[in-house]
Amino acid sequence: MMTFLTLLFKILVFPGFLFVTVIGLLLAGIDRKVLARMQKRVGPPIVQPVYDFFKLMGKETIIPSAANKAAFLTAPVVGLVSLVVLMLFIPVFSYSAFSGSADMIVVLYLLTIPGVALIVGGSASGSPYAGIGISREMVAMMAYELPLVMVLLSVAKKAGGDSLCFSLQDIVAWQAANGCGAFHWSLIPAALAMLLVIPAEVGTQPFDVAEAETEICEGPLIEYSGAPLAVFKLNTALKMFVMTALFTALFFGGIDTGIVALNALILVAICVVLTILCMTTVHAVTARLKVEHLFKFYWTTVAGLAAASLVLVWIGL
Amino acid sequence: MITYAHFPVLAVMGLFFGAFLVEIFGSRSKAVRNFIAIVTAAGAFGLIAALIKPVMLDGEVISYWMGNWEPVSGYAIGIGYEIDQLGLFFALLIVTTFLLSGFYSLRYMERDHHLGHYYTLYLMLSGSVLGLSLTGDVFNMFIMIEIMTFAAVALTAFRNESRGALEAAFKYLVVGSIGSSFTLAGIALLYAQCHTLNMAQLASILAAGLTPTTLFAFALMFTGLAVKSYIVPFHAPAADAYTTAPTSISMVFSGMVNKAGVYGMIRLVYVIFRAIDLPAMQMLLACFGTVTMFVGVTMALAQHDFKRLLAFHSISQIGYVITSAALGTGLGLTGALFHAMNHTLFKGLLFLCAGAVLYAAGTTDLDRLGGLSKRMPKTTVCFLIGAFSISGLPPFNGFVSKWIVYQSIYAKAVETHNFAYAFITIVAVIVSVMTLASFIKVTQAVFFGQLPASCAQVREVPLSMRIPMWIMSVLCVLTGVFYDFVNEHLLHPAVKAAFNATGYIDAMMGEGYAAAAGVANVEVAPVEFSYWNPILWLVLFVVMLVAVFFVILTGRNTRGRVLEETGAPADGKYATYFSGEKSMPSHVGGSDLFWGFKHDWKSYFTVMQGAHSGVVNDYALWAVFGGAVVMLFMFTFLR
Numbered sequence: 029m030m031t032f033l034t035l036l037f038k039i040l041v042f043p044g045f046l047f048v049t050v051i052g053l054l055l056a057g058i059d060r061k062v063l064a065r066m067q068k069r070v071g072p073p074i075v076q077p078v079y080d081f082f083k084l085m086g087k088e089t090i091i092p093s094a095a096n097k098a099a100f101l102t103a104p105v106v107g108l109v110s111l112v113v114l115m116l117f118i119p120v121f122s123y124s125a126f127s128g129s130a131d132m133i134v135v136l137y138l139l140t141i142p143g144v145a146l147i148v149g150g151s152a153s154g155s156p157y158a159g160i161g162i163s164r165e166m167v168a169m170m171a172y173e174l175p176l177v178m179v180l181l182s183v184a185k186k187a188g189g190d191s192l193c194f195s196l197q198d199i200v201a202w203q204a205a206n207g208c209g210a211f212h213w214s215l216i217p218a219a220l221a222m223l224l225v226i227p228a229e230v231g232t233q234p235f236d237v238a239e240a241e242t243e244i245c246e247g248p249l250i251e252y253s254g255a256p257l258a259v260f261k262l263n264t265a266l267k268m269f270v271m272t273a274l275f276t277a278l279f280f281g282g283i284d285t286g287i288v289a290l291n292a293l294i295l296v297a298i299c300v301v302l303t304i305l306c307m308t309t310v311h312a313v314t315a316r317l318k319v320e321h322l323f324k325f326y327w328t329t330v331a332g333l334a335a336a337s338l339v340l341v342w343i344g345l
Numbered sequence: 346m347i348t349y350a351h352f353p354v355l356a357v358m359g360l361f362f363g364a365f366l367v368e369i370f371g372s373r374s375k376a377v378r379n380f381i382a383i384v385t386a387a388g389a390f391g392l393i394a395a396l397i398k399p400v401m402l403d404g405e406v407i408s409y410w411m412g413n414w415e416p417v418s419g420y421a422i423g424i425g426y427e428i429d430q431l432g433l434f435f436a437l438l439i440v441t442t443f444l445l446s447g448f449y450s451l452r453y454m455e456r457d458h459h460l461g462h463y464y465t466l467y468l469m470l471s472g473s474v475l476g477l478s479l480t481g482d483v484f485n486m487f488i489m490i491e492i493m494t495f496a497a498v499a500l501t502a503f504r505n506e507s508r509g510a511l512e513a514a515f516k517y518l519v520v521g522s523i524g525s526s527f528t529l530a531g532i533a534l535l536y537a538q539c540h541t542l543n544m545a546q547l548a549s550i551l552a553a554g555l556t557p558t559t560l561f562a563f564a565l566m567f568t569g570l571a572v573k574s575y576i577v578p579f580h581a582p583a584a585d586a587y588t589t590a591p592t593s594i595s596m597v598f599s600g601m602v603n604k605a606g607v608y609g610m611i612r613l614v615y616v617i618f619r620a621i622d623l624p625a626m627q628m629l630l631a632c633f634g635t636v637t638m639f640v641g642v643t644m645a646l647a648q649h650d651f652k653r654l655l656a657f658h659s660i661s662q663i664g665y666v667i668t669s670a671a672l673g674t675g676l677g678l679t680g681a682l683f684h685a686m687n688h689t690l691f692k693g694l695l696f697l698c699a700g701a702v703l704y705a706a707g708t709t710d711l712d713r714l715g716g717l718s719k720r721m722p723k724t725t726v727c728f729l730i731g732a733f734s735i736s737g738l739p740p741f742n743g744f745v746s747k748w749i750v751y752q753s754i755y756a757k758a759v760e761t762h763n764f765a766y767a768f769i770t771i772v773a774v775i776v777s778v779m780t781l782a783s784f785i786k787v788t789q790a791v792f793f794g795q796l797p798a799s800c801a802q803v804r805e806v807p808l809s810m811r812i813p814m815w816i817m818s819v820l821c822v823l824t825g826v827f828y829d830f831v832n833e834h835l836l837h838p839a840v841k842a843a844f845n846a847t848g849y850i851d852a853m854m855g856e857g858y859a860a861a862a863g864v865a866n867v868e869v870a871p872v873e874f875s876y877w878n879p880i881l882w883l884v885l886f887v888v889m890l891v892a893v894f895f896v897i898l899t900g901r902n903t904r905g906r907v908l909e910e911t912g913a914p915a916d917g918k919y920a921t922y923f924s925g926e927k928s929m930p931s932h933v934g935g936s937d938l939f940w941g942f943k944h945d946w947k948s949y950f951t952v953m954q955g956a957h958s959g960v961v962n963d964y965a966l967w968a969v970f971g972g973a974v975v976m977l978f979m980f981t982f983l984r
Binding site: 039040094096099133137141144148163166174177178185192318319320322323327339 | 716718719722725729733736737738739744748751752755756759760762764767770771774775778779781782785786788789792793794795796891938939940941942944945
């Protein structure tokens with residue numbers, strides 16, 4: 029009974045649903061505020077995403093007549109569940125909710141589910157704008173998956189040495205013993221590649237080809253309104269946190285104060301810095317890419333960075 | 346008294362006998378014909394399923410000499426059937442596939458003529474593939490391959506009024522015959538060298554070492570079986586055959602006919618020649634597997650026919666199986682067998698869904714379909730389960746097997762310090778994403794999006810077609826959730842059997858025979874894997890409950906306001922958004938999707954288009970070229 033309650037606490041409060049939601053919405057708010065300041069605007073208050081979420085929750089849900097109702101409504105929830113589960117697999121420094129022998133590939137695959145949920149939801153809406161949007165989302169997914177895999181494999185090889193190490197906890201433990209991943213120079217290209225993967229995974233400008241408000245009117249989200257839209261917006265905010273937390277686990281996992289609450293605070297601080305660094309700043313200074321350019325960019329430049337790291341790690345540096 | 350030792354032979358004989366009965370009595374009435382076909386298929390299923398207890402659970406190996414013709418002065422002259430756990434594992438996949446396919450055929454094929462011939466060929470095909478997986482005699486194996494090939498060719502051309510059916514059958518015939526000839530030549534050489542055709546005895550004789558002749562025989566048989574499992578570069582006719590054959594048969598092709606080739610390769614490499622310990626052999630298989638999975642999936646991305654797309658995915662997924670089996674580790678073979686099983690389940694399911702679409706809408710052209718989820722909701726659910734399984738999304742079965750495959754390949758890379766395996770791991774993951782992409786394309790082009798006027802009258806398929814689909818769907822989920830159970834009772838015994846050559850030889854030739862010939866076993870520790878344990882499943886269930894609760898809570902806001910299409914008011918609120926223009930039917934699907942990707946890969950696709958010319962001479966050339974590469978490689982590196 030006690031273990032069940034503990035698990036329930038982990039899922040619903042920390043590091044599960046409540047924690048992820050609050051921090052995710054906070055990150056989204058900070059992103060908007062800092063972006064506005066960079067563009068010399070006043071910007072919304074930092075809690076604006078929370079207001080937006082509750083406002084959308086109260087709005088009417090319109091299901092277009094061309095839509096498949098079941099898929100249209102379940103898709104956002106499936107994405108949300110997978111993101112919460114994902115956070116349970118990512119260790120917060122030495123603390124981790126679930127322990128598995130090989131959670132890296134689980135993380136890799138769980139990361140695709142929010143994207144798939146967006147695609148299935150958009151597809152189910154029956155809109156041609158959504159049709160274009162899902163096609164772009166899928167191409168973007170293929171684009172960033174290659175560097176992401178290489179980043180994960182290089183970190184795994186660096187941490188594991190001559191034995192197989194796919195467990196994020198082992199990677200974090202290795203960093204606690206040998207210094208953070210980002211301080212090993214052979215992993216720096218991988219860290220840079222990962223920094224570029226984050227905005228594509230979250231779908232912020234210049235990699236927001238799928239949603240592209242100005243040309244295809246938010247693509248997959250075009251027919252969404254009310255609560256399902258709120259959940260999709262929440263998913264985007266959660267992705268920000270989950271991706272930056274994954275980066276922290278892979279490259280700054282060695283920090284450990286021994287106090288879980290303090291660790292969580294440090295994690296949030298790192299996530300805020302990462303959000304401003306790789307999402308807000310990049311957003312402020314660039315314009316949207318075309319989908320074929322995005323694909324080329326990820327399979328050449330970003331994959332090249334990750335491959336450099338992989339090769340360096342493999343020759344033992 | 347009939348003991349279970351007779352069951353395998355009865356199952357194979359029963360199917361062949363049923364084929365004759367259908368031909369003789371089937372023309373009288375439809376009911377008799379269907380009755381004979383289903384009863385023989387179900388009988389074979391029952392006989393093989395009855396062997397799970399003695400073979401899989403109790404670890405017995407059944408040996409059976411036809412006509413009680415036991416070895417004379419140490420030489421096995423008669424035909425022996427030997428059923429170990431590896432053979433039974435594939436036999437189980439085979440019987441499940443053909444039973445469901447037969448059941449599905451009853452309604453699916455009802456609009457065709459000359460169905461007596463159809464069921465005759467279907468039973469011949471089933472019997473031959475089952476025989477192939479159970480036999481312990483290489484020449485008997487060749488005979489089964491021949492029956493299989495010719496039944497498959499005839500079935501490919503069964504709907505010979507449809508475009509391309511005869512052409513596909515001809516390609517299949519030519520390339521399939523090349524494969525059979527390679528196999529026969531290899532068997533002849535082996536017989537000349539070893540004076541026996543019994544697999545167990547061959548294994549013990551070949552344990553002494555390979556002579557150039559036996560190595561040549563190995564290369565020939567390897568190529569022959571590679572042709573039968575349609576790995577690249579032997580894959581081209583498979584794509585045509587899977588597309589034009591009736592869909593119930595496409596399912597049989599991808600569920601068991603190419604598995605027969607895979608089984609043959611595993612048996613050949615692991616047991617008969619025991620060459621899997623050699624790094625060069627591992628590399629050869631891994632290269633074949635990697636190229637197969639990559640070429641298969643990229644070609645699938647470019648297709649715009651539902652069945653043809655699935656056909657290329659069959660090729661691609663076999664690449665996973667071969668790559669994983671190539672590693673020669675317990676974990677690798679576990680992944681290979683698990684993926685082979687899952688491929689049978691989800692690809693069978695997907696082919697059945699394609700058949701349902703063809704039955705209901707009359708076409709599988711992705712450019713002419715759309716929005717069928719409103720017309721065929723149950724088929725859509727089955728399709729999504731199959732698509733998520735093949736794309737490897739948790740918690741479906743494809744995820745678990747792919748997870749083992751990646752893990753085993755990368756473990757191999759780390760252990761051997763071979764960067765090639767790390768590269769293969771990356772390719773495997775990328776292929777998985779591309780698999781997802783091409784199924785997103787099918788989802789959008791066939792089931793979601795807008796309903797074209799030509800599909801407005803489409804109706805859901807009858808129940809007897811949906812039942813096999815549901816069975817497959819449920820199996821896809823169950824094997825994904827209870828993977829531990831599957832591993833313990835099906836995979837691990839089969840993996841152990843593949844590494845346990847002495848057990849295989851002794852069961853056939855008598856106790857101590859293998860030890861006398863100097864064959865040693867490879868001990869395989871039970872493979873344990875857990876990506877999450879039952880308690881986490883409980884937890885996940887709670888998360889789902891919370892999510893559902895959440896939806897109910899939010900749903901309350903909109904209750905009474907969510908209107909169905911019938912209640913759509915005139916203001917167009919429920920119409921699709923068209924930036925203020927009048928809403929009109931427009932569907933993004935089929936070949937329009939992923940143009941950005943195709944644009945970036947233009948040069949690659951141009952080369953691939955040239956290679957898949959559709960000219961049978963080219964394909965025959967590819968097959969011979971593949972065989973030459975295998976021989977060259979083996980003579981260079983395996984000596």
